[in-house]
Amino acid sequence: MQKIIKSIIVFLFIFVLLVFYNSLNRETNYSTDYLVGNKLTNINLKSFDDNKIYTSEDIQKSRYTLINFWASWCAPCRIEHPYLMQLSKEKNLKILGVNFKDKKINASKFLNELGNPYYYMAKDTTGKQSVNFGIYGIPESILINNETIVLKKFVGPLNEQNLNDIKEIINSL
């Protein structure tokens, strides 16, 4: 019996060590990688300019869509804006800009100053719609195909590497 107890204690000791070792090497930051491959459903976004509602059907018209969540009060949005301007020239891609918890006048001023890369312009004044996309801060961007399946998600401002990744995906076929 003593042998069994000793074996159990040794086993538990090794197990605890393994758990600690595994935990130390694990990425503890919240990641949204699991969203890749998921289908976006119940897309229902109010147009920035009028009463039109953008749904999945609008998005399915384009081969690829980049949904970008932005606001005029968001400093990192200014950093990523030149990359969005570059992406707006891509033939296979349409950009849907979702203006997040912003004032229309400020948003318009922002776009007049830096250029408008958006094919579709939507607004989410309360932030509630963005929850449907798994957004928890801005800027965030989601690249989807015409079946509204998430191909890639970018948390934070887009950079040169992200730009190349997006170009590679949309020009892969």
Add this chain to the structure above:
Amino acid sequence: MRFKILLIIFFLNLNINLYANELVEESKIHKNLRCLVCQGQSIADSNSDFALTLKMVVKDLIDQGKTEEEIYSFLSDKYGDWILYKPKINQGNLLLWGLPYLALIIGGVIIVFLIRKSSKKA
């Protein structure tokens, strides 16, 4: 007359109870949802922008008649199980859920064995 008064009191009480239940449910849900932009806080404890938005979404879902489980399911679809303080049992956390029970059973067996052994000696 007395019956009418009793009836009014009954309905008023029923209304208050129903409202209280809804409040309890909402705050219970808030306590089980992690504020993703805060350090170790639930959305019940936080006044961050994200927590306030999530509270509004939870309220909307309750108003739509969604159950507590449906709300958790909706939000874990959007943000992963990380958003739940008490996630559902799945392959990834099966060991975590099962280990305390396993330890309890093994510990129990050892204690029983030791008691039997000591009683035999006596």
